[in-house]
Amino acid sequence: MSIKSIAAKIFAKKIYNKTQAWATKPVETQKKVFLNLIREAKNTQFGINHHFEKIKTTADFAKHVPVRDYEGLKPYVDKVVNGVENVLWKGKPLYFAKTSGTTSGAKYIPLTKESMPYHIEAARNAILHYIYETGNADFVDGKMIFLQGSPILEEQNGIKLGRLSGIVAHFVPKYLQKNRMPSLETNCIEDWETKVNAIVEETFSENMSVISGIPSWVQMYFENLQEKGGKPVGEIFKNFNLFIYGGVNYEPYRAKFENLIGRKVDSIELFPASEGFFAYQDSQKEKGMLLLLNAGIFYEFIKSDEFHNENAKRYTIGEVELNVNYVLIISTNAGLWGYNIGDTVQFVCLKPYRIIVSGRIKHYISAFGEHVIGKEVESALQEAIEGTAVRINEFTVAPQISPATGLPYHEWFVEFENEPENSTTFAEAIDNAMRKQNMYYDDLIVGKVLQKLVVTPVVKNGFQDYMKSIGKLGGQNKIPRLSNDRKIVDLLKSK
Structure with missing residues (x-):
C-alpha cells in the first residue's frame, strides 16, 4: 500500500x-x-x-x-x-x-x-x-x-x-x-x-x-x-x-x-x-444519495402533483416523507432564491436524508392524465431487461395521440445493442411493469383509453446523430427520457 x-x-x-x-x-x-x-x-x-x-x-x-x-x-x-x-x-x-x-x-x-x-x-x-x-x-x-x-x-x-x-x-x-x-x-x-x-x-x-x-x-x-x-x-x-x-x-x-x-x-x-x-x-x-444539507443551499420541496396549484405548500427538510415525488426548490450562496431547477426527487431514507432523482418536472407524459415520470420508465425498462440478454444504448418515450388506426399509445424509441428475441413479449414486459407502478396508466389501459405501449427500434447511433444535429453532442447534454409531445421522436424518425 x-x-x-x-x-x-x-x-x-x-x-x-x-x-x-x-x-x-x-x-x-x-x-x-x-x-x-x-x-x-x-x-x-x-x-x-x-x-x-x-x-x-x-x-x-x-x-x-x-x-x-x-x-x-x-x-x-x-x-x-x-x-x-x-x-x-x-x-x-x-x-x-x-x-x-x-x-x-x-x-x-x-x-x-x-x-x-x-x-x-x-x-x-x-x-x-x-x-x-x-x-x-x-x-x-x-x-x-x-x-x-x-x-x-x-x-x-x-x-x-x-x-x-x-x-x-x-x-x-x-x-x-x-x-x-x-x-x-x-x-x-x-x-x-x-x-x-x-x-x-x-x-x-x-x-x-x-x-x-x-x-x-x-x-x-x-x-x-x-x-x-x-x-x-x-x-x-x-x-x-x-x-x-x-x-x-x-x-x-x-x-x-x-x-x-x-x-x-x-x-x-x-x-x-x-x-x-x-x-x-x-x-x-x-x-x-446523501442530500448535502450543509453546502450553502437551503432546500424546499413541493409535491409534484401540487406544483401547478396556486400557493402550493413548500416543505422544509423536517417535513418531507418517503417515496413522495417532490419538485426541488433551492436558495443558495450564489444568489438563487426560491429557484426551481426543474428536477424532481424522492426520499428513500430519512436518517440520514437520502434521495433519488426521479425526473424533470417538465419531462413527463400526461397526454391523458397518466402523470408518467422518468423514474417509472427507467424502472420499467430495467425490469423488462432483467435476466435477459437485451442491452440498450439509449431510449426516450413520447405519446402517440393520433395513430393511423386504433387507440392512442405510448411509443418507446429504443436503440438496442442486443435486441430481444421476441419484441412483442418485450413490449408487454415493459407495459406490465408500467401498469404496476402507475395506477393512472393502468386505469387508461383497462378503460381502453390507451392501447398497450409500442416499442420502436432506433438505428445504431441514432441518438448520437440526433444530438449532433441539434448541436448538443457530448459534454453535459443528455436525451430527455420523456416528452409530452413528439418533437424529439419525429426528428429521430427522420434519421
Whole structure:
C-alpha cells in the first residue's frame, strides 16, 4: 500500500466524521444555512426588494419570496451579467456557468467565492466516503479521467464564463494533477467526436483506475476503446475499478457497460448541477444519495402533483416523507432564491436524508392524465431487461395521440445493442411493469383509453446523430427520457 493511499484512508475517516456531525442534525443544519443566507444577502437588491430584513423564519421566506425558474429570475441575472454588483449576492460572482436554455437562449448561472468550494468538496467527499466504507484506496495511485467540457473560459464585464465542468477543471487539487487525464490540450477540443478519439489515443496505454462522466458519453468512449483494442475495456485497463457518474440513471446502461468492461466495477452516483452540488452516493450498501444539507443551499420541496396549484405548500427538510415525488426548490450562496431547477426527487431514507432523482418536472407524459415520470420508465425498462440478454444504448418515450388506426399509445424509441428475441413479449414486459407502478396508466389501459405501449427500434447511433444535429453532442447534454409531445421522436424518425 502506497503512502498516498494510506493518507487517503486517514483523510476519508476525517471527512466521514465531519459529515456525520451535520447529517445527524439535519433540521438544525438547514436552519443555520437558511439564516446565514438571509443575513448575508439582506442588503442586496434582491434582499431589499423581498424584505429580507423582515424574514426570521422559513414561513416568512415563503411569504416574501415566490418560487421562480430561470425566466422568473432573469431580470436580476441580466443585471449581474451586465456587471452590476450586489444584485442577487454580495459583490460580483467569480464565474458564470453558461448553459443552454430552452426558452431564453443561453442561461448564466452565477458561481460565487462562497459557492464554488462546495462544488469541489462534494466530488472529493463522495470518493472519500467510498474509501472509508470499502477500504479501497489503491486506485488513487492510478490515472483518473473526467469526461467534461472544455476548460477554455470567456469573459464578460470582468466575470469569466464557461461550462461548469470546464470551470471546475481549474480547481482540481494539486495532488490529483499528475494523475488526471486527459491533457489540457485534449480537454480543450470542442468537437466531441474528435475529443473522444483524442482521449482514446491518449489514455489507451495508461493505468486508468477511475473513469467519470455522463454514462451515455462514457459509453461512446468505451466503444471506441474496445474498437481500438479489440478486447473489453476491463482488459485494456486492468486496474479500472471505479466508475463515477451523474446526470442520468445508470441502471438502464449497466448491462451494456458491464459487457463493454467485461466485468462489474463499483460506481458512485453524483447529483451536480450548475446551480449547486446537491447530493452524492455516500454508501455502496444503501440506496440513494446523501442530500448535502450543509453546502450553502437551503432546500424546499413541493409535491409534484401540487406544483401547478396556486400557493402550493413548500416543505422544509423536517417535513418531507418517503417515496413522495417532490419538485426541488433551492436558495443558495450564489444568489438563487426560491429557484426551481426543474428536477424532481424522492426520499428513500430519512436518517440520514437520502434521495433519488426521479425526473424533470417538465419531462413527463400526461397526454391523458397518466402523470408518467422518468423514474417509472427507467424502472420499467430495467425490469423488462432483467435476466435477459437485451442491452440498450439509449431510449426516450413520447405519446402517440393520433395513430393511423386504433387507440392512442405510448411509443418507446429504443436503440438496442442486443435486441430481444421476441419484441412483442418485450413490449408487454415493459407495459406490465408500467401498469404496476402507475395506477393512472393502468386505469387508461383497462378503460381502453390507451392501447398497450409500442416499442420502436432506433438505428445504431441514432441518438448520437440526433444530438449532433441539434448541436448538443457530448459534454453535459443528455436525451430527455420523456416528452409530452413528439418533437424529439419525429426528428429521430427522420434519421
